[in-house]
Amino acid sequence: MLKGLSTLAQLKAGALQGCTRLDISCGLTEFPREIFALADSLKILNLSGNQLSSLPDDLPRLRHLEVIFCSENRFTELPAVLGQCPSLTMIGFKSNQIAHVDDEALPPHLRWLILTDNQLTELPSSIGRCHELEKLMLAGNRLAALPAALTQCQQLALVRVAANQLTAFPACLLQLPRLAWLAIGGNPFNAALERNQMDDVASVNASEVTLGQKLGEGASGTIYQAQWHLAEPRTVAVKLFKGAVTSDGWPHTEMAVCRAAGEHLHLIGVYAQLLGHPAGDGLVLPLISPEFTVLAAPPSLKTCIADVYASDLRFTWRVALLLAHGIADAARHLHQRGILHGDLYAHNILHHSDGRAYLGDFGAASFYSPDAAWAPALECIEVRAFVHLLLELLARIDWSAADDEVRLAVMCWQEQCVDLAGAGRITFADLQQGLWRILQNN
Template identity: 85%
Template sequence: MLAGLSTLAQLNAGALQGCTRLDLSCGLTEFPREIFALADSLKILNLSGNQLASLPDDLPRLRHLEVIFCSENRFTELPAILGQCPSLTMIGFKSNQIKHVADEVFPSHLRWLILTDNQLTELPSSIGRCQQLEKLMLAGNRLAALPDALAQCQQLALVRVAANQLTAFPECLLQLPRLAWLAIGGNPFNAALERNQMDDVASVNASDVTLGQKLGEGASGTIYQAQWHHSVPRDAAIKIFKGAVTSDGWPQTEMAVCRAAGEHPHLIGALAQLNGHAAGAGLIMPLISPEFSVLAAPPSLKTCIADVYASDLRFTWRAALLLAHGIADAARHLHQRGILHGDLYAHNILHHSDGRTYLGDFGAASFYSPDAAWAKALERIEVRAFGALLAELLTRIDWPDDHDDLRFDLMHWQKKCVDLAGDTQISFANLQQGLWRILHNH
């Protein structure tokens, strides 16, 4: 992947003919017309990190363009010309100053829309025409409500509306039969619950920790190995947040939820909040043994909502069932405390080949009142995410020839989790108990 001034020079010299992806981040103030020389091949255009405020009216000449990124620029409105691009399926305009989205801006094949960290106060009802939309990321805006027409986006599986100005839970979300991953924290309607938990967050000064090697990186932050110079020095992991708002919401929401989650054998909780570090705000967590590895990589541009597994990853039936049971029990624990994880995905799970497992990353998590009218619906949404995980595990199990009944039992639970009719009342308590019975009956 090429970037910067050298790439622009190559483009001007005609040396990039036939390329399918172009990355240009070099202080551009105008859209380079030379890009149109790639009209016969270009599929992914990344113009993030420039100073652009507009796109050309003839952008649809890039007829094969499927993905456009224009994050960290100077756009104040989402360019309406995007709606005329015939092949466009993904739009990413994170961290601009966008205040307005025109009715005609959405292309007919849109699957993934990223408008995180802008200044939107409303989303047009025309979003309802996006029948193929699967992923909608709107965290860090000023939305006071969502349009009822959003309920028409029946393929929507992931929604991020944390860190906005929502005064009530958007009930249109409850009409989305495939919704499985939802971030709603840091809004006025659940702010009181969040404030009550912030008082319990312990703080540690930067001088009390020493950062070590980088362990991993996600949407909201980077995780390092560290030494915590506590009363008894100990190894720890520290998550340093990337900014004041992430693709999932406010860091302070994650800190509060992580602490409120408490201890559980299958959760990576938090030990304390890190203050005053030069790298940014952080969260101190237990250090997990290197014997554990991430279950899968996050979704790609191609898969959109599905995690990417190593092609050679296989499980024994017992290891897969132990893993599934552990995650179901962790989720049961969270929902009993009024916590929606919001991102129950394989890429947030650490696992061992023998089935031991941990669920981590509370970046998309939020509090909810168990007494709310929509409380059971939130758990139902998360159960659907667990059903997607269970389906992924089922395809990677090496089944013994004489275990057809076991396979049938697991498939039965998986189908109940993702039942699109939505008429089952399955909970994580049901799942935990059901999977435990299967383990002990085989």
């Protein structure tokens, strides 16, 4: 808060001329008019954590504004003026009390919309005009259906509609050719599947665990090293959830999925749920050796749906294919159990330099019935996510002259995978077997 007050003071003193990003969080009840002095430069405006309920009608004066965050404020509707901002591509109004989105509130070049944890019961059909939309985050609302016009958003790749009131799987999602990351858990149509799994979830009281250093942080929670006080004390990892609802959905859905996923060589797994901790409920997980590191960082504001890899990260072809094989096998295992991971991304993978890998973070995961008519389509959606990952890995291989024969085989197989994934005619079993054949034959 002090930083917000300091920034506000600098803004009012005219000391921020030329800045491209402005962050103010200090209990604002009105939009500071001094922001318009930055109209020639401002691209990112973050007013999260205030008490705002409206934006000025002349907001489009910020003609270069590309990103606006107004999370954790007091908005009851998404301001219609946003639709008039000529350069706006990203809108984030998480954790307000928004119950209405005006037909004119969505700008034409919108790529990323975050309305997580609000009170929406419907979306306007005007969302179909957002032809550049790639990321739609609506978890924790009251949506009972999605508009048919959503099918016009043909660039949509990530959709979060977990923790809503959907009584049936939204069929419009199956008409999105680029959809690769989908969170649908915690809705009435799959609630029974989730309840059946919660019955067997083991629990640990917070008094039995002592937290240590922070290891990492994701959309749904924060990971700590910890000591579990058993007869023989065990060093573990603990994930504490960030709230009653996260960007991906309900924490209890993640708990149930972790339990149902079972054991697999390439899944991190779970020991028990943690109850009664002052910071919130969580999970007790195996502690993975520090020799395993996160494969990539999450997407940035600029990349939108693409993970951010270290510029110097390179692999041999065998390590890259071993890594891909392990993840494909883990995904195959999950789908056999009626589980959609929902967030099959490099930033949710821990990898070793020898090609071993673990798929983790079930925050966006959900249950589905393998007998449902739309069940095969869910695997097709997740296969698209895997193909993104596969292409990223193959692009980071250091090929040598001696690898020409293998390189040709890999490239041919890669092209086939992309074509078949686009047509919805390849499964994780196919991918796992194809990778294994290349590894075994070379």
